[in-house]
Amino acid sequence: MNLNEYPDLIITWFKGNLPHFIAALLIFMIGKWLACKIGMYLERLLTKSKVDSTLVGFLRNITYYTLLVVVLIAAADQLGVNTTSLLTIVGAAGLAVGLALKDSLSNFASGVMIVIFRPFKVGDFISAGGVDGVVEEITIFNTIMKTPDNKKIIVPNSNVTGGVITNVSANPTRRVDMVFGIGYDDDIAKAKGIISKIISEDPRILKVPAPQIAVAELADSSVNIIVRPWVNSGDYWDVLFYLNEKVKTAFDREGVSIPYPQSDIHIHQEKAA
Numbered sequence: 001m002n003l004n005e006y007p008d009l010i011i012t013w014f015k016g017n018l019p020h021f022i023a024a025l026l027i028f029m030i031g032k033w034l035a036c037k038i039g040m041y042l043e044r045l046l047t048k049s050k051v052d053s054t055l056v057g058f059l060r061n062i063t064y065y066t067l068l069v070v071v072l073i074a075a076a077d078q079l080g081v082n083t084t085s086l087l088t089i090v091g092a093a094g095l096a097v098g099l100a101l102k103d104s105l106s107n108f109a110s111g112v113m114i115v116i117f118r119p120f121k122v123g124d125f126i127s128a129g130g131v132d133g134v135v136e137e138i139t140i141f142n143t144i145m146k147t148p149d150n151k152k153i154i155v156p157n158s159n160v161t162g163g164v165i166t167n168v169s170a171n172p173t174r175r176v177d178m179v180f181g182i183g184y185d186d187d188i189a190k191a192k193g194i195i196s197k198i199i200s201e202d203p204r205i206l207k208v209p210a211p212q213i214a215v216a217e218l219a220d221s222s223v224n225i226i227v228r229p230w231v232n233s234g235d236y237w238d239v240l241f242y243l244n245e246k247v248k249t250a251f252d253r254e255g256v257s258i259p260y261p262q263s264d265i266h267i268h269q270e271k272a273a
Contacts, residue, residue: 024078031071039064110157111140120167127166129159174236176229181222183257194250204239206230222259
């Protein structure tokens with residue numbers, strides 16, 4: 001074919017397909033505008049719902065580019081492109097990317113669940129993913145925590161949602177559970193009175209619900225008394241440590257014994273034959 005004929009062929013093709021070309025152009029322009037508007041509307045909706053800003057931007061971009069791919073395929077169909085083959089290629093590429101990024105996608109899905117259902121928030125002390133600590137940041141892939149000894153731990157979101165989540169800070173108050181053992185020869189009423197007095201003098205311990213002091217168990221070597229006062233969540237550890245020391249000191253002063261495990265060894269001597 002003579003090279004001089006190419007311009008004529010192009011002009012002929014263009015004239016014959018002008019309506020399709022215009023339709024494809026209109027589909028692309030209008031579709032792109034709609035995709036942009038839908039993305040912006042989704043962003044406003046998620047922002048009003050107080051969804052994490054990182055997740056908002058990610059979802060907006062995913063929505064926009066997904067719609068844009070649909071628009072491009074629709075426009076290509078108007079130009080006579082075999083969209084079935086194109087869809088097959090896009091699907092295969094999507095599958096390959098999904099398999100390559102399955103761990104990241106799993107973390108992302110878990111991050112979305114955390115943001116939507118909010119089992120915890122920044123500042124909460126939680127136990128999740130085998131780690132105990134204060135939540136410092138929640139990203140779409142990881143949860144960043146600070147341990148009580150000031151270590152920074154980055155936990156994949158799939159590990160967080162894949163097990164039990166204990167949110168210690170979820171409620172404003174907590175119950176401090178303690179057990180004090182006294183000897184069988186000691187006066188139970190006296191021991192309970194000492195504990196009750198210590199609790200009543202501590203302003204951090206709440207009056208409602210009322211503290212519980214009761215005999216829980218007659219153990220092998222001790223009578224175990226449970227002590228269950230309620231405190232504000234922020235006072236939990238201070239009250240726990242304080243009461244342990246205060247009760248021990250008071251028991252020593254008042255002559256109430258705190259038994260510890262003991263073993264009696266009996267030696268039998270046999271006479272020589």
